[in-house]
Amino acid sequence: MADGTRHYRYVGPPDVAAQARPGRTGRAVGSPADLAAWLAERGDEAAEPFTFVIDLAGTLRLAPRRSEHVACAGGAPVLAAGEIAFTGEGAVAEVSNQSTGYCPGRSSWRAVRDALDRAGIAHPGRFTHPIVFRRCPRCRERSIVKDDHYVCVFCDAELPAARG
Structure with a gap:
């Protein structure tokens, strides 16, 4: 915009x-x-x-x-x-x-x-x-971060702490 x-x-x-x-x-x-x-x-x-x-x-x-x-x-x-x-x-x-x-x-x-x-x-x-969203670097799915647990719900990979 x-x-x-x-x-x-x-x-x-x-x-x-x-x-x-x-x-x-x-x-x-x-x-x-x-x-x-x-x-x-x-x-x-x-x-x-x-x-x-x-x-x-x-x-x-x-x-x-x-x-x-x-x-x-x-x-x-x-x-x-x-x-x-x-x-x-x-x-x-x-x-x-x-x-x-x-x-x-x-x-x-x-x-x-x-x-x-x-x-x-x-x-x-x-x-x-x-809500905090992160894209998983391994499987490329979008995940919701819950309770500061930065782990992909789809593949268990670590999610980036910062939005990229």
Whole structure:
């Protein structure tokens, strides 16, 4: 992007990306009223976390939890992606960068914060569950690092400490 903000392209399975349709994205949320309408439409699902992306325009987009991030983004690159849950009052209760399709870094919080601030949605000021992703140098798979255990879940190789 021209302003230097990092964007993430989809890096997950090609068959999942093939299901995404340009122009068919998650619901844009630009205000507390937009969020209230989205949550009301979800019924009992409103208590669950949702899939979210921040598109390249900086807009928060929401989709049901079991939706793919790449579908929520219409196949496009994103500024951030993860899971988000809301309180009954419409504030962010939990938010993470957990998206194995985009593997956004923890620094993607800035894009999430900016989108939520523009929409007037209260948030905790950070990812409540930050995720670290690493590509295995041996098998080339992407892994989530848990509990500072930098070992590939696929082949048991050591994962790099720094993102490369």
